[in-house]
Amino acid sequence: MSTEKLPTRSENFSEWYNQVIQRAEMADYAPVRGCMVVRPYGWALWENIQQALDKRFKATGHVNAAFPLFIPMSFLEKEKQHVEGFSPELAVVTIGGGEKLEEPLVVRPTSETIIGYMYSKWIKSYRDLPVLINQWGNVVRWEMRTRLFLRTLEFYWQEGHTAHATAEEAVEETVRMLNVYTDFAINEAAVPVIPGKKSETEKFAGAVDSYTIEAMMGDTRALQAGTSHFLGQNFARAFEIQYLDPNNSLQYCWTTSWGLSTRFIGAIIMTHGDDQGLILPPRLAPIQIVVVPIYKNDQEQSKVFAAVQQVEKQLSAWRFKVDLRTEVTPGFKFNDWELRGVPLRIEIGPKDVDHGVVTLARRHLPGKAGKSTLPVDQLSIQIGNVLDEIQAALLERATHFRDEHIFDPNNYEELKEVVQNGWAFSWWCGSAECEARVKEDTKATTRCMPLDQPEGKGTCIVCGKPAQRKVYFARAY
Amino acid sequence: MSTEKLPTRSENFSEWYNQVIQRAEMADYAPVRGCMVVRPYGWALWENIQQALDKRFKATGHVNAAFPLFIPMSFLEKEKQHVEGFSPELAVVTIGGGEKLEEPLVVRPTSETIIGYMYSKWIKSYRDLPVLINQWGNVVRWEMRTRLFLRTLEFYWQEGHTAHATAEEAVEETVRMLNVYTDFAINEAAVPVIPGKKSETEKFAGAVDSYTIEAMMGDTRALQAGTSHFLGQNFARAFEIQYLDPNNSLQYCWTTSWGLSTRFIGAIIMTHGDDQGLILPPRLAPIQIVVVPIYKNDQEQSKVFAAVQQVEKQLSAWRFKVDLRTEVTPGFKFNDWELRGVPLRIEIGPKDVDHGVVTLARRHLPGKAGKSTLPVDQLSIQIGNVLDEIQAALLERATHFRDEHIFDPNNYEELKEVVQNGWAFSWWCGSAECEARVKEDTKATTRCMPLDQPEGKGTCIVCGKPAQRKVYFARAY
Numbered sequence A, B: 001m002s003t004e005k006l007p008t009r010s011e012n013f014s015e016w017y018n019q020v021i022q023r024a025e026m027a028d029y030a031p032v033r034g035c036m037v038v039r040p041y042g043w044a045l046w047e048n049i050q051q052a053l054d055k056r057f058k059a060t061g062h063v064n065a066a067f068p069l070f071i072p073m074s075f076l077e078k079e080k081q082h083v084e085g086f087s088p089e090l091a092v093v094t095i096g097g098g099e100k101l102e103e104p105l106v107v108r109p110t111s112e113t114i115i116g117y118m119y120s121k122w123i124k125s126y127r128d129l130p131v132l133i134n135q136w137g138n139v140v141r142w143e144m145r146t147r148l149f150l151r152t153l154e155f156y157w158q159e160g161h162t163a164h165a166t167a168e169e170a171v172e173e174t175v176r177m178l179n180v181y182t183d184f185a186i187n188e189a190a191v192p193v194i195p196g197k198k199s200e201t202e203k204f205a206g207a208v209d210s211y212t213i214e215a216m217m218g219d220t221r222a223l224q225a226g227t228s229h230f231l232g233q234n235f236a237r238a239f240e241i242q243y244l245d246p247n248n249s250l251q252y253c254w255t256t257s258w259g260l261s262t263r264f265i266g267a268i269i270m271t272h273g274d275d276q277g278l279i280l281p282p283r284l285a286p287i288q289i290v291v292v293p294i295y296k297n298d299q300e301q302s303k304v305f306a307a308v309q310q311v312e313k314q315l316s317a318w319r320f321k322v323d324l325r326t327e328v329t330p331g332f333k334f335n336d337w338e339l340r341g342v343p344l345r346i347e348i349g350p351k352d353v354d355h356g357v358v359t360l361a362r363r364h365l366p367g368k369a370g371k372s373t374l375p376v377d378q379l380s381i382q383i384g385n386v387l388d389e390i391q392a393a394l395l396e397r398a399t400h401f402r403d404e405h406i407f408d409p410n411n412y413e414e415l416k417e418v419v420q421n422g423w424a425f426s427w428w429c430g431s432a433e434c435e436a437r438v439k440e441d442t443k444a445t446t447r448c449m450p451l452d453q454p455e456g457k458g459t460c461i462v463c464g465k466p467a468q469r470k471v472y473f474a475r476a477y
């Protein structure tokens, strides 16, 4: 860890973000433009995210599989809007085994096409439905402006792809997975996302309807943190995914896809972090507790180390680390683990040992506010509660911050103002023209139309025409 | 499941292998030549393999991370033997975002080069060593002749990459990971591999020494099932991976790499399978137990289903499935789950219910030999023992088969004969000429020189010169 101070979030949020990631050793730039290396500390966080999601996927009847990295170029061309959306972003393999390929291969930017092709082979009868498959993997999109975790050429994600007999079942699945993402974000990551529907302009290339969870970052910008798409029969028709119904008549399937990526790590960092560095939610933190022994001489050391051993035994149910480094001071260690966002620190000094206690320091409450003592023999009973309390406090703080920065402007002038430092939640007529005008005037885009809509109707904040729904406008990552 | 019979292993082992994989829905061919789709049943097996290995990696101090898919072509060229070994097999991205790239990007065939580059950035001092990182991911090698799991253009694996201060520590790590693979193969997969060292001819491109675990398949051919490489300072020099030692003097690191891939699934299939299909070892099987209710009328059904519910409660600690399909007969179900290699079947019919028992059928012992009954209330206590007993029986059977097919030929003529249906374990002078001669005469290659060597010395089975070590010769996948 460098000893230089981080830039504060208020002076330069973007620079704070870049530095905290690299100094906390979450990720690094790769030698290929726009690619990242996810370092062990960042990958351990991703593994915890994967487990929390995978458990939910399996509980809702999904299974995992693996489809190829390479997709024939002709596959993408089978769905018109899909190829229009993705063709500017493709990485293309033209040489294999020293020879020019007859048909270039696209490195998958997403897998609807190749999975659609396989589903058309596998699905014969209504008895084969629904097909509920998820894949954990890497995808590539040739982005021009990249940032660690938020937008990189290669990123890691899961993509679920399902096929159903009816439109109703497919829509139900789309919303089910949106709810899974919402539940995960709120209850595991303490990121109070808002679920809703994307506008026509913002939807996925090839979808009938796209749903999203939108999170507010510490600079009030929005981040699309996961999406779930109802694909109608678009891909089923393009790839002939058909089944025989109980009357022996051939029908097209209805499909969905849904994904959440390493981008979510960016959401966690920018939701919870402060000027000292990361703050990781206990349920996902790679290290939930760091233990720092404090001593000045050999006699104190042996006394403190004996207590550390007792503490270790009591912490076995949690992910903890004892920092035994001798080349740095306890103060250095405090800063180091604060930078890395470990939610709870246990300090053990000679006085603590004398009193049979340890000192707890909560990462999200700097200084004395976050400190308390706990009898050593209470640790295994109490520490779970302390971590739960921290988890709840992070969610509450982020929710409060979000709600404080969501505005209901009275007119278009006010909208233009509030989106400079927050989100506007406003009636919108649904036209792409009004969306485009807001974007041009403010850089804010429509983020989502929440599923829970207020009663009644209103008038469009932009054009004044009748509006059926309210939408969030915000500048976004 | 098609009702057509599988080809037997003795009439066409290769065709048996292809069909069993597809009919058990382990994997399928992708629309891109030489690529595979790992279907949910196959991927669940891979996930169990991953967990069993990952646990061992973490227990030996390793952490996971993710390095990029794309490697600049110039990186590969930095290690002479590495590029010579891999350049015929590369997939190359030449177009990104619609533009021709200035420097083509290789889709990683293995990651020594890009990880070496990152290590040179991260490692500064002896305090940073050892670095013990593993990566789970996909790699691409442009193979000409491909087979599901055994050799595909894209495959899935883990690759460990470590850096150490001394040669001794790096060699120790190389052997430690070889032992981890051996332990995994024997104790989780019931595949009795033989660990040993590769010859100079057969070693990894860029390694000083390569170690391998070699498994004998059901047709007696050998399969290299995992490798561990001591890379010396070859990659450290190519990528300037250096550290300051305690005397503040700059030293090159010593590095290792080790990998095990989805090829191992092929090893499991070809070690244990029989003419009815797969036989999966209980510790790795996606479904350890299948429960098949048997009834002829509604009255029997309600009686049997009540018992099934009792059974389900007792099986909660295992991976089990109750086959409730109504459109197929119990006999069809038996064949279906036998094809898929589920190690234990529980049959519950009206008579079983009357006697308060269930009927167990062990997959690896066809017919009555594998059947027994167990009181329902004993299930949760006994079923673990039954699975352990099956696991042990599979290992014993495979070990017996292997040992029966390892020969100690008296002369070269005998060697040529025995490698047609087995392995030869013979003294070898170590020369590439003798290796080449065996390969030309018999298609058999040197597989490994086991670490446990017999006492004494001998004479080379090929040329008659003095030989220090015995080696396995075998035809291999």
Ligand SMILES: [Zn+2]
Residues within 6 Å of the ligand: A428, A429, A430, A431, A434, A460, A461, A462, A463, A464, A465
């Ligand atoms: Zn309007």
Ligand SMILES: [Zn+2]
Residues within 6 Å of the ligand: B428, B429, B430, B431, B434, B460, B461, B462, B463, B464, B465
């Ligand atoms: Zn010789």
